[in-house]
């Protein structure tokens with residue numbers, strides 16, 4: 001059945017490091033009759049056994065078992081946990097680990113997944129940044145901990161900002177727009193402003209001194225690239241979920 005390679009979004013930037021693996025799943029990889037596509041989220045109305053099989057297949061594409069993944073019960077906050085084991089972490093929107101083989105995983109359908117690697121510090125991090133987390137600077141706070149607690153130098157932090165809702169489509173109300181500097185908003189007559197969430201998260205990393213060339217942005221927009229990506233904004237209750245994972249390899 002699953003004989004074709006699983007379509008994944010890979011970071012070319014992080015792929016240059018042999019001791020780290022990073023990827024983001026897409027909506028593709030299931031049979032055409034699967035109502036939620038290649039869904040990796042439970043409790044959405046999809047069949048649990050199908051979701052489990054998809055997670056196993058996704059993990060395998062990263063050379064992991066499903067049991068190697070560390071998940072967060074994401075709450076759009078700014079709690080960052082340093083973890084050393086796989087499993088599920090309550091009330092968490094970012095994780096850091098120095099433990100090889102622990103696949104730090106973010107679940108999204110429009111929110112921004114940010115994967116960080118600090119080679120000198122031997123640490124990786126995964127961040128879930130929707131507009132609330134972005135307003136609370138969760139990406140900056142996570143990278144700042146890599147610098148302050150793990151001894152990473154800004155010039156030696158590398159980041160992959162995964163596919164998410166883009167400024168082309170991500171409309172927000174005026175109350176949300178007011179939380180962000182005007183430069184991150186695109187306005188057109190008679191419409192709600194559109195917010196550049198990936199751009200703001202990138203800026204949060206630049207503000208710490210992480211060089212431009214160390215930051216890769218996937219660029220695909222979840223809302224309008226319906227063949228490739230899930231979008232809660234577009235599909236609501238019928239939207240599947242994607243995962244993005246970063247892991248330090250054990251064998252290198």
Ligand SMILES: [Zn+2]
Pocket residue numbers: 166167168169170221222223224225
């Ligand atoms: Zn778009």
